[in-house]
Structure formats: structure tokens, C-alpha cells
Amino acid sequence: xxxxxxxxxxxxxxxxxxxxxxxxxxxxxxxxxxxxxxxxxxxxxxxxxxxxxxxxxxxxxxxxxxxxxxxxxxxxxxxxxxxxxxxxxxxxxxxxxxxxxxxxxxxxxxxxxxxxxxxxxxxxxxxxxxxxxxxxxxxxxxxxxxxxxxxxxxxxxxxxxxxxxxxxxxxx
Numbered sequence: 001x002x003x004x005x006x007x008x009x010x011x012x013x014x015x016x017x018x019x020x021x022x023x024x025x026x027x028x029x030x031x032x033x034x035x036x037x038x039x040x041x042x043x044x045x046x047x048x049x050x051x052x053x054x055x056x057x058x059x060x061x062x063x064x065x066x067x068x069x070x071x072x073x074x075x076x077x078x079x080x081x082x083x084x085x086x087x088x089x090x091x092x093x094x095x096x097x098x099x100x101x102x103x104x105x106x107x108x109x110x111x112x113x114x115x116x117x118x119x120x121x122x123x124x125x126x127x128x129x130x131x132x133x134x135x136x137x138x139x140x141x142x143x144x145x146x147x148x149x150x151x152x153x154x155x156x157x158x159x160x161x162x163x164x165x166x167x168x169x170x171x172x
Contacts, residue, residue, distance in 0.1 A: 002125075003118065010149070016153070017049075017106065018102075020045070020171045021045065026097055029044065029045045030045075030047075031166075039088065045162065049101040049104070049105045050072070050095065053101070054081070055151070057071050059148070060112060070111050076096075116144070116148070127139065
């Protein structure tokens, strides 16, 4: 039941991620927004989709599931880690293409959604083994609820704001 609840919430996040990508040109996906000629230091879609793609394998691994099918390329870890800096990519050479980034995110989280829905409640109630995150999320369920909900939607909100700065308007 816990996994099903998290999976249902994740479904909304995934639909939003799909909608936000619509109408963004591949050549703009890795561009910092500019407002009245001034660059805005914020996360662009390429960084957000790549960053979030690093979390779906973690969720599966924590639940004892082989994450190999959805692992991001090794080079993505430095490019998209939480400590990396989102950079403007006017030539489109720093970040992977839009299609690859969107596909990686959607494939990974769809697999997570399926696994979550089938995971017994007891798996979510165990102590969080991630020492760095344990002070915030004492159980595996609490942490993955955040990764698929709050964390995911925080970054989708960044794309929503980026779209407006780029003159694309709402994705809804």
C-alpha cells in the first residue's frame, strides 16, 4: 500500500515532466534563460532531466532491485550530481541531447513506479541506510517518497520558471 501511494504520486510527476518538455527546442534545452538580455543563473532542462535521472537507479538499488537497465552513463555523474553547476551550453556540446535526457528520466522513473507499486510495506519501513540522508529521512519509504515527489517536483518547478523566462509560457 505504501509503494502504491508513492507510485500514484510519481505518476503525476512523470506527466508533468512530459508536458514541460513539449515545445522546447533541442537547441535550447541546455541554455540558461535570459531575461531582457541578462542571463539568469538557474537550472535549465538539460541539467534537471539529467540530474533527476541519477536518482531512479538509487531508488531501485535501495529496494534490492537491479538498476542496470536504467543506469545513466558514468559521465553523467559528474555532469549532473547535486554538487555540479548548471552551465550554459550554446553549442550543444556539453550536455546530452534533449531526446536522450527525457527518455532516460522517463524510462527510469517508469521502472521505479512499477517496482514501488509491487513492493511490500515492510521494505519502506526499514531504517534508511543512507547515512547522509538519515537525519532527514529515517526510513527508506520517507526518503523515496521525497525523491519521487518533493525533490522531483522542486526541479520540475525550475523548468516551469525557465519556460516562462524563455517566453514559452505554461506547459499546462
